[in-house]
Amino acid sequence: MRLVTVGPLAFALLLCALVVIARDADRVDRAMSRIAIQLFGSTVDAVRGERPDRQAALRAARVPTTGRDYGSKTLLYAAITAVAGSILGIYAIWGLLVLLSIDPDTLRAALPDPLGFLAAMGGLPSLSLVELVVLFCGSALTLGAVAGYATYWFRWWYPGYVADARARRIEAGLPALVAFIYALSRSGMAFPAVVRVVADQQDTYGEAAAEFSVALRSMDTFGTDVITALQTMGRRSPSPQFREFTENLVSVLQSGQGLSPFLERQYQDYREDAESQQESALDLLGTLAEAYVTVLVAGPLFLITILVVMGIAGDDTFGQLRLFVYLVLPLANVGFMVYLSTVTDKLDPSNGVARESPAVDAPSVNAAPSGVEQRADGGRGTERDAATGPTPTPHPNVERVRYYRLLAGIRDRFGHPIRTLVERPTLTLAITVPIVLGALVGQLPTALEGGFDATAVDDTVAVGAFGVLTIFAIAYELHRRRLAAIEGAVPDLLDRLASVNEAGLSIVASIGRVRGSDLGPLGPELDRIWNDIQWGADLQTALGRFEGRVGTRSISRVVTLLTESMKASGNLETTLRIAARQAAADRRLERERKQAMVEYMVVVYVSFLVFLFIIAVLAGYLIPNLPTGGAELPAASGSGISGLSGFSQVSADAYAMLFYHATLVQGTFSGLIAGQLSTGDVGAGTKHAAAMIGLSVLVFAILL
Template sequence: MSDEPQTSDPTASMPADFETDPETEERIPVPEYEADQYLPESEHISGIREDLLREEFGYVRTYFKSREGKYTELQRQLNQAHLGKTFDVYLTRTLWFSLASALVGGLVGLLVSWLFARTGVFTGLTAPWAPSVDGPFGAVVRFVSANKAAIGTSVLSVSLAGLFGAITWYTRYYYPSYIVDVRRRNINVTLPHAIVYMYALSFGGMDFVTVLRRTAETEGTYGEVAHEFETVVKDVDMFGSDLFTALRNARNRTPSDSMEQFLDDMLTMLDSGGDVTEFLRGEANKHRDRAVREQDQFLQTLELLSEVFIVGFVAAPLFFVVTLLMMSFLGQETLSMLFLIVYVILPLAMVLFVILISTLSEPFKQPAHELHEDRGQHNAWPGESVHKNPRFQAFRRIRLRERLWSLLADPVRMFRRQPLYTLIFTVPIAAAVGGYLATSMAVTPVDFLERAYEVGVGLAVVPFIIIAVPLALFHELTERRKRHVAKRLPDTLDILASANQMGLSLSEGLDLVSRNLSGTLAEELLKVRNDIEWNADVRQALLSLAGRLQVPQLTRTCKILAEGTRSTGDLHKILSITAEDTRQRYRLERNRNQELQAYTTVVILGFLVYLAVIVILDYSFLGTIVEQVGDTDQLAQAGLITISGDSVGIYRALFFHSALIQAVGTGVISGKLTANSVFSGLKYSIGLVALTVLVFGFL
């Protein structure tokens, strides 16, 4: 096995005098932990050699190439991001993009300056201090005062040009690191499933190289893991590397520590002549145990976040509201601070909290594996000869008619498959209803505070219900179907494995299972059995099943079985492996959901506490004080309190609006905690908003 990476000679097309100079050869930097082995330190380039570089690559690219050591990390990120560029080419393009962006920024500055000049903004500018005109800088002061517009235009244009250019430069410079981070998370999540896939194929009798090739073809199922193995296959097929070198190159290039360790262990196993199947089985068990430990740690983090929610979104707002009320009675003006808390700080804090949960949950989020229904050669676009056939137009009309009848027979099918499609209809309806109510109630901006309940219900609550109810309904139906399939899938696979071991074919086993099950899974398995008997294409039938249901666990299972049917006749071995892995994953998800229900209860109870305290402040405290004090307007004029008869309604409007914001935010956060989905929290938001409207309606 060679210790040096096999790379093509990049200097083949260079001039002879340039080609013989080792210091002017193009070198692609490698990861820093192999820099000492493959990337010697760059020496100072003499004037003649620098002239050769400039002649070959230009001034800008030569500038970056002569500083190779400075950009080793950038090159490593470019390699890991699979962007296919060397650092000098990438930075050269980044520089040109930055200059173009700076030019745009300068033009924007000129346009804004022209608008300022037309509106008199420059004329009204004054210095923050008033230096003496007769002082040592008197001439400068007079010059600036006489040329405000020109100086302002220059400063604004140069500032915007620099800002636009800097943003473009740093965005492009750090973009590879963002791509690397995304790929790292995707690899860490899908690697355990990919290892099970490889183990099942190897256990079924497929040789190791073919296993790698099959894994490289599973981009739709295993994402970036498939891309990593695709580079291994290309390294062998296109660049002539041996398998050891290709795996080592992939190990050096991968952004994931888990993938790097897996490839290290694989190289050790291959070098020692170990059993590939046994190695993959051990790796599958190791990653499964690691997933359990990591989930336990993640649940502890979510428990801490639920406590943070109680403190940050229940206790803290109540503390500020009560404190500001007391300050109002002592003569301080606090309405502006309450406006800031209710309409800016509270919504923004909830958005940031949801982003925080999403960021922490990203390493544990299962990718949405998608396989398109009816995928295969029969779905290819007809050729020109088919289009010329006189019967083709009749065929197209018949197929269009069948699709229309299918849509009319089940008009909500597309909503069940993709709940977000409901927004196409509900958003215009909500906008129309809101516009009608605003017109009929003759709403003015002042009414949002003076008639807070009526206007809030008509223009906020009703449109929200129109949009949220269908979306939440179809989302829950979709998730319920997925949970049903995930729950029944392990037992179904066990039955299929037993039936196959007893000598039944896959279609006979599917018929047996479909007759003993009920629900969506049974109906779909019966379709698979019919597809196999009528079309005799097991692989296509399984992939079509995955495409119709779009359940991640089922998609992975169908992919394994589809490839397993190619490699072995003893399908029960692969079915048993898949059943055990699916059962373990289902238990993991079930345990997580059960434990997170307690956190959801805590969050909702926190909202109920907030609502109760707000109601007490509104009805029993604020209202009672107004009644006892009597003429609050005279006291307000005397400066004893700042709560007048008009401001009482404003405080009540703020209380109602804050409760509505809390209701929506609490539901969304509950959904993120339990299912890492804001749509899963819509059902809680709908219920809490309805409760808020009812409570304030009886006040």
Template sequence: MIAREYVRKWINRDPIRFNSLHGDMLSARVGMTLEQYVWRAIRVSVVAGILFGILGYFVSFILTYHILTTAGGIYNVLNFQLPVLFNVIYPFEYIQVSSILLSFFIGGYIAYILMLKLPAIEKGNRAIKINITLHNAVAYMYAMRRGGAQLMVIFRCLSDRADIYGEVALEFRQIVRDADFFGYDVVTAIRHLTETTPSEKFKLFLDDLLSVIESGGDMADFLSIRVQIYQEEAKFEQKQFLNVLSLVAEAYVTLFVAGPLFLIIIMVVMGMVGGSATLQLALITYAVMPIGSLIFILLIDLISIKGEKTERFTKVKWLHTFTDVRICKKENEQYQFDQLKKYDRVRNIVHNIRHPLESFVNNVNTTFYVTIPVAALYLLLIFTNVPHYRNIETYINVVDDHIVIAILIVLIPYAIFYELWSRKVLGIQELIPDFLERMAGINQVGLTVAQAIGIMVNTNLGLLSYEIRRIKRDMDWGANFTEALMRFEQRISTPAIARTVTLITKASEMSGQIGEVLSIASSDAKMSEVLKKERLNEMFIYTAIVYLSFFVFLGVVAVMTTQFLPVLTHVAPKGVPMSGALSGVGSIQIDVFGRLLYHACLVEAIFSGLIAGQMGESSISAGVKHSCILLIIALITFNFFVVTHTPA
């Protein structure tokens, strides 16, 4: 394409200009050449410019319409003689054209700059993810090294565990690629990775690893020390994160609890003195508060120190032990396989029907299959039976409470079963360090890990005891130790347990004596639990602040609804002067103001609860229960203690 050829020549004409962008692209693993990315940035900027141009047209149209219909503009005090172009010949058409062109260039420039900055942002995100899971990956490398594995074998096995170790495994995959496809030796491949990795912490680790390799030092001792150092660094990172999170929490309370409350009071006063504040109050309620809260949720999610999501892939095995035996393929076998798949689906459905609570706890998203149809049916019954009021405000006041009830029908079961699942998983994770310590002690006296499981069946480890018995039962029924642990991981399905299981299974495959590896895994799990408890304790105060700020918000709005708005309804318009501050009292839409204030409390309840869960437990799902509690409080307050409307 001719345009891409011009882009290539433009880049070659000044290659130094794009050096930083090329480096960011390599670190972000963008997967395209420099000229391809610049060409994409140009296309995106053109599309963004067109969208901004359309927006500029509407904005200029509104402004010019306002100037035409009102006495707007800047008064020419100095009596400057303006050109005829601005006085006679279509001035507003020129303004609109200028606005469109200016908006096009501004939007295109902003989009182009953002596209050029995007690899740097992705580079920073990858660096954070690498730092989070680095100590887990180093522990995995230590387990394999203790078993006698060579360095390239360790890198290859770790690169295959991207589903468990995330971005760290993808970085080691670069070493495997350079060795397999480009013919690099291990040292050269590692040195090449140090030049492109986005994480300074990981780069220092690779530099130290190169020093150990070139000096012939003990690799196992080096990895063991590194695991302990990174565990200590994780505590410092946690403290820094909590300080930043506390600042974000205070900013949210100031901007989106106290700020909207202040604006709401101003809007009501403006309505009292005759200003048309209904539209502004509606924008605050339905746009500013939700969008601002969503931005804060995304901000907290970006800065949060959270584990990588993990998943286990099931491999299909090809049974070809007897390769010399001739295989006779029969016709119509596909139908039988389809029947088996259909049977598996029906069996799962039947199991979920027979044990609904178990299926809801194991996968809380399945609650939506029941609650959403129930909520939809409830709303259908409401809408078909509600009277047809002539006043739209009366109709909204009758229906909105039932919409809130429908939302609660969907959210309350989800919150309950998520809490049950969370308590179950947290209870098991708290016992993992003790479980690993006992296994390490049993293994150090000479028994294998499989024998250690048989001994620990009789120990009392709370919720984990049931899972240990299931692991022992799987082994009794013919599964090996690795398969039994993987089934345990699938039942719990959390990143911490997935990494622990992967570490134990790999260490047991490399050597029978893994007591030291289990001790390191135990200290790592214990450190993770300590950090989690510290965060919960630190963030509990901010969760309480969110609740208190919502109660203040609800109290002020309730007082305004019960004490202020009813007074305005009894003010006789004929007793008010036709001019002055109170000239518009008679035209105030009291019902509209009451409805908007009520909806503001509902919006505040939903998003305050979600942010409380995001701050306290690093999960929006954990905030659903807070949203339900605050919604119920707002619903009861406005329907049983605050009289906001009377259907007629």
């Protein structure tokens, strides 16, 4: 009997587990592919020509499989989820009936005669085989069909969703990529070499550069010419704007017209488009800020007030208030933050935001030179030496330097802890969060006396959250402002380098000449670049270390442009001018956005202060002054209300605690959303969240 009850459930869970495991286990995925093609391969082949858009979506989304394999697995997964959904549906109905605890006789009387056996589902094993088959068929036609169709629909919808997301990222990075291609073409680099260089810069230029890997693969693997490769790249791109750029580029290359003037015009057009798109995105952000204040600040305040008034009138609304404060309000704010992140992505928030990447260290002492093999025993030698015998043991000084460099990272991190925390603000959480958790564990015995008492730990949670957010915000702001100052000086640096290089000095001599000028926080970085060069590093290595130390998208673009242009020509004046204009344009767009969003950040602050004021009045003055013990109030003239039921002192304390928690929840999310509105990064909102939490704690410490 127990096997009859548990067996189908275990079978359904096993089917679901196979689908989940196939995502990460290659062997299981290959086995599922073989089974799917054997069962549904011919069906997919028969209908493939009817939906060419699906094949295009798979290519645009870069799904690493064929259309036949993907379609066959889609049908297989739909069948699996339909069977599993049918079985799980039976257990869902069973669990619902057991949970409701409806009397079998009452349920049998309410159901039609053919469905009377459902009244016995409280004991599922007691059903006959025919009744179970009927129940399974009913579940298959309802829950199973819905699960199967949902799986089928999702599998074909998801590639289009990924392709649309890639299209947005491609169009966001297209202005910077066109400027990069324009600068490389002006440096004298041949266009096939430009395609190769761009395809290798996916980490710097994102999805826009990743599109060029399609053209590079066509050239290297299939031996196609650059025109055909570009046409293939354009056809497979999910971005209409990128396809248009590719078509125009192919036309210019085929006609023999000047490539640089065309790229310059395209860059100007895309820069204007980026400015107009930012204006549209800023208007949308303004609308969202107003909607947030109305729906998620004023709306909750109004609802809390109404529920309190209903509670005063005698209805028990405390349970609804707790559900709203602890569940509905946080989930609504999290949902708004997720949607807001999709909007702020259009403004390219990675510009000016730190990317925590390790610094580029010097080559290892044990790194083998080109053409030399490094063996497992640590020695080096050519293939001939490897055949004849081991090479001599390295000099002891080389071993000492190797161990020194192995410990250099640990020494730098722990020898300068403040600098390490500022460079990596998330490391502060590894220190502050365990301290707060330890304080909470120390308060648990008090909170668990006679049942759990939230008031014994809520102050610890609030003060701990304030401390964690404050320390993180300080480190984050110091790091962000340093990087912002460095990036703000980049256009000026590039202009000066261009002027000196135009006068006839090499790029290395230009850096030596410019580093003595006033460039703010860039001065120490230029000194470090110059020191690397003086100690024997080439300029590309020195610039690579500079990129690793700063670790921002705009610096990566500048370094990539300089290093690639130096390979083509020593005259970098035009390239430096182009890079300066691009960096200045990015900084201008960022400043415009910050200025436009300041007023909405102020609106969020004002709305939270109003929320805090009203809640403080309710908790500090209205609730404590209500009659306790069920005292009656004299009826107001013409009001029709003869009295109020009143609150006990326990109820007043419970309401005060709930209001306190409501301000903490609202303050945390309002602060994070304020930072997300102003900069597009949730981390920038930690200082606002800390300020609002601190203000809430201070107000309720005075009132209660």
